[in-house]
Amino acid sequence: MSGHPPSTYEPKTGIERWLDARLPIIRLGVDLMDFPTPKNLNYWWTFGGILAVCLVTQILTGVILAMHYVPNGDMAFNSVEHIMRDVNYGWLIRYIHANGASMFFLAVYIHMARGMYYGSYKAPREVLWLLGCIIYLLMMATAFMGYVLPWGQMSFAGAVVITNLFSAFDQIIPGLGTAITTWLWGGFAVGGATLNRFFSLHFLLPFMIAGVVILHIWALHVPGNNNPTGVEVKSKEDTVPFHPYYTVKDGFAIVAFFVVFAWFVFFAPEALGHVDNQVMANPLVTPPHIVPEWYFLPFYAILRSIPQKLFGVLAMFGSIGMLFALPWLDTSKVKSMRYRPAARVFFLLFVAAAIGLGWCGGKEPDDVVIALGKSETGDPTGFSVVWLSRILATYYFAYFILILPILGLRETPGQVPTNISTPVLGGAAMPAGAAAQAEKKG
Amino acid sequence: MARNPLIAAATAVLALATLWAPAQAHTSQAPLKEAPGGFSFETDIFGRFDVRSLQRGYKVYAEVCSSCHSMNLVYYRNLCQQNGPFYDPKYPNPNDAPKCKAIAAGIKVPDIDPDTGDAIQRPATPADHFLNPYPNKAAAAAGNGGAAPPDLSVMARAREGGAHYIYSLLSGYKDPPASLNVPDGKYYNPYMPGDMTSSWTGPKDKVPEGGFIAMPFQLVPDRVSFDDGTPSTTEQQAKDVATFLAWAAEPKQTERREAGFAVMGYLLLLCGVLYISYRRIWRNVGH
Numbered sequence: 175m176s177g178h179p180p181s182t183y184e185p186k187t188g189i190e191r192w193l194d195a196r197l198p199i200i201r202l203g204v205d206l207m208d209f210p211t212p213k214n215l216n217y218w219w220t221f222g223g224i225l226a227v228c229l230v231t232q233i234l235t236g237v238i239l240a241m242h243y244v245p246n247g248d249m250a251f252n253s254v255e256h257i258m259r260d261v262n263y264g265w266l267i268r269y270i271h272a273n274g275a276s277m278f279f280l281a282v283y284i285h286m287a288r289g290m291y292y293g294s295y296k297a298p299r300e301v302l303w304l305l306g307c308i309i310y311l312l313m314m315a316t317a318f319m320g321y322v323l324p325w326g327q328m329s330f331a332g333a334v335v336i337t338n339l340f341s342a343f344d345q346i347i348p349g350l351g352t353a354i355t356t357w358l359w360g361g362f363a364v365g366g367a368t369l370n371r372f373f374s375l376h377f378l379l380p381f382m383i384a385g386v387v388i389l390h391i392w393a394l395h396v397p398g399n400n401n402p403t404g405v406e407v408k409s410k411e412d413t414v415p416f417h418p419y420y421t422v423k424d425g426f427a428i429v430a431f432f433v434v435f436a437w438f439v440f441f442a443p444e445a446l447g448h449v450d451n452q453v454m455a456n457p458l459v460t461p462p463h464i465v466p467e468w469y470f471l472p473f474y475a476i477l478r479s480i481p482q483k484l485f486g487v488l489a490m491f492g493s494i495g496m497l498f499a500l501p502w503l504d505t506s507k508v509k510s511m512r513y514r515p516a517a518r519v520f521f522l523l524f525v526a527a528a529i530g531l532g533w534c535g536g537k538e539p540d541d542v543v544i545a546l547g548k549s550e551t552g553d554p555t556g557f558s559v560v561w562l563s564r565i566l567a568t569y570y571f572a573y574f575i576l577i578l579p580i581l582g583l584r585e586t587p588g589q590v591p592t593n594i595s596t597p598v599l600g601g602a603a604m605p606a607g608a609a610a611q612a613e614k615k616g
Numbered sequence: 617m618a619r620n621p622l623i624a625a626a627t628a629v630l631a632l633a634t635l636w637a638p639a640q641a642h643t644s645q646a647p648l649k650e651a652p653g654g655f656s657f658e659t660d661i662f663g664r665f666d667v668r669s670l671q672r673g674y675k676v677y678a679e680v681c682s683s684c685h686s687m688n689l690v691y692y693r694n695l696c697q698q699n700g701p702f703y704d705p706k707y708p709n710p711n712d713a714p715k716c717k718a719i720a721a722g723i724k725v726p727d728i729d730p731d732t733g734d735a736i737q738r739p740a741t742p743a744d745h746f747l748n749p750y751p752n753k754a755a756a757a758a759g760n761g762g763a764a765p766p767d768l769s770v771m772a773r774a775r776e777g778g779a780h781y782i783y784s785l786l787s788g789y790k791d792p793p794a795s796l797n798v799p800d801g802k803y804y805n806p807y808m809p810g811d812m813t814s815s816w817t818g819p820k821d822k823v824p825e826g827g828f829i830a831m832p833f834q835l836v837p838d839r840v841s842f843d844d845g846t847p848s849t850t851e852q853q854a855k856d857v858a859t860f861l862a863w864a865a866e867p868k869q870t871e872r873r874e875a876g877f878a879v880m881g882y883l884l885l886l887c888g889v890l891y892i893s894y895r896r897i898w899r900n901v902g903h
Contacts, residue, residue, distance in 0.1 A: 259867060426890040
């Protein structure tokens with residue numbers, strides 16, 4: 175069974191019948207709420223709803239911030255401080271927005287990892303996965319430009335580093351990269367014009383994300399949800415209506431997520447930031463150690479692991495490109511890694527590699543991971559961060575282009591249940607959440 | 617930004633969980649000192665400031681720091697707002713508070729005469745920001761060996777260690793080691809982040825921690841006489857002005873933390889209610 179069942183909505187009043195014949199919007203809402211959803215979804219599946227709430231939170235707080243923010247090179251930094259000091263609850267709105275970006279990425283990484291573990295990108299959900307990748311790409315662009323807006327030292331340095339990546343294309347066609355960067359900057363250096371256009375785009379992109387989210391949900395509702403077994407829904411016994419079953423479960427998860435979110439907002443609002451961004455942008459002073467926000471660190475590590483700039487840039491974009499190709503790289507017919515013991519190990523190593531790359535991205539490339547000796551100045555020498563990045567980046571790419579294609583052809587998967595209800599109803603009915611806990615151990 | 621050990625520990629765990637790796641430059645700096653008695657806004661669970669320390673800190677700023685450093689984001693009215701150094705509950709609008717009016721009235725700020733267009737000096741009002749000691753940035757740089765003294769409005773948020781760093785720096789001046797060539801117009805401070813390899817003539821593996829700073833030692837004992845009779849030691853002046861700068865960097869921080877407890881309480885309660893609802897709605901579903 176896939177897609178929406180015949181609509182159960184029956185207009186009861188004259189006005190409803192009139193509207194239903196012209197714009198069946200109530201029918202749409204009712205059908206969405208009635209959507210048959212696999213009954214075995216665990217807590218990893220709540221992050222879709224959490225992400226929707228994150229997007230709404232960012233748009234609401236962002237629109238209010240835009241009422242007080244001034245996108246001008248001389249005034250931006252002080253206008254942000256004006257929000258913090260003089261706007262009623264401005265500190266709250268701004269800290270929700272700034273930490274909300276981190277929470278958004280935390281949730282999206284869990285959401286993506288869930289999709290990768292349970293094979294949610296496989297047929298018939300490739301388009302659903304691709305739309306998710308596009309959302310992720312738009313999120314990265316939005317977050318990058320948003321980080322530039324406070325116009326602190328790290329904002330400025332980040333804008334310089336990222337826009338300069340495009341100058342690497344000079345190595346393909348001389349002049350091309352320079353032309354692109356000049357076009358991006360609106361001048362010959364990062365400056366007021368750059369800030370103003372980044373503000374404009376930072377306001378625009380979230381609404382584009384919202385549009386792609388609608389497509390993402392549409393593409394979800396055609397094949398229906400994947401589930402922890404990876405076995406498609408076969409009968410009505412396998413599903414429950416979305417409301418009230420998943421509205422209440424997602425609602426619980428969203429509020430639990432808000433507890434973590436609120437902790438950062440109220441008690442550690444700058445823990446994920448950088449002190450240098452409290453200094454107004456000054457093109458004449460470069461911060462000693464430029465680091466992006468934590469959610470970009472793995473890609474930053476991949477970029478820096480290759481000394482040749484063009485190939486570093488290509489590797490960085492390629493690492494995101496891998497995600498787009500994923501549905502066609504995984505050759506296994508079995509969706510869920512619950513029944514793929516070997517794949518499970520490789521996947522956990524992949525997660526560890528991604529986290530390890532994030533750690534490397536926050537360090538200096540020459541920092542020593544394993545000290546083997548001492549230089550004449552007494553500093554340790556040995557196995558450095560840049561080499562660790564190279565090893566981890568190699569595994570990152572190998573997971574996509576070697577391990578998944580080959581493993582799917584060679585591995586012996588475990589016994590896959592015939593339907594969703596069998597594996598869990600074989601014994602006594604499990605209490606809610608037990609399935610999720612079992613998954614965590616895997 | 618940790619304010620007490622519990623929060624520090626939880627923040628550390630969360631920060632680790634999200635793998636935020638702190639920046640690590642090749643510069644060096646001595647481990648920061650702890651202010652005697654600790655900072656009030658860190659030891660108090662709600663992040664409340666010791667008002668007397670704030671008042672003394674403002675006096676240190678007004679009598680010492682403000683002769684070179686601006687605080688363009690702080691207004692005289694801020695001194696009398698809630699959780700500020702001179703807050704008086706009788707005046708919910710800080711612009712009306714006599715204390716702030718009096719402080720402002722004693723300071724002359726530049727303005728333009730609206731009738732003649734002439735540049736004039738007039739007494740400040742609570743709506744004016746702290747007086748800038750120099751007419752412009754070029755004058756500030758010219759008066760200080762080519763580099764303008766930094767604005768102190770958000771200084772406590774703009775340096776690793778915050779108030780601990782400010783305290784350590786201001787009270788931590790030391791005579792430079794013998795093998796260190798201190799440039800003209802610069803001073804050695806072990807808490808100033810820096811790399812002194814090129815100025816060091818001693819053994820290469822013994823380069824001292826710290827850096828050079830353009831500001832000489834300021835807070836000699838009894839530089840500021842405190843109205844409440846507190847002995848004016850270097851450490852006391854440094855601690856009080858660090859407290860004041862920590863407040864000035866985010867004047868709403870006490871309000872934020874107080875609100876945080878209410879919000880967390882509400883969210884945890886709602887979380888519990890939703891979990892019970894979830895268990896109840898799902899009670900008949902085998903899954």
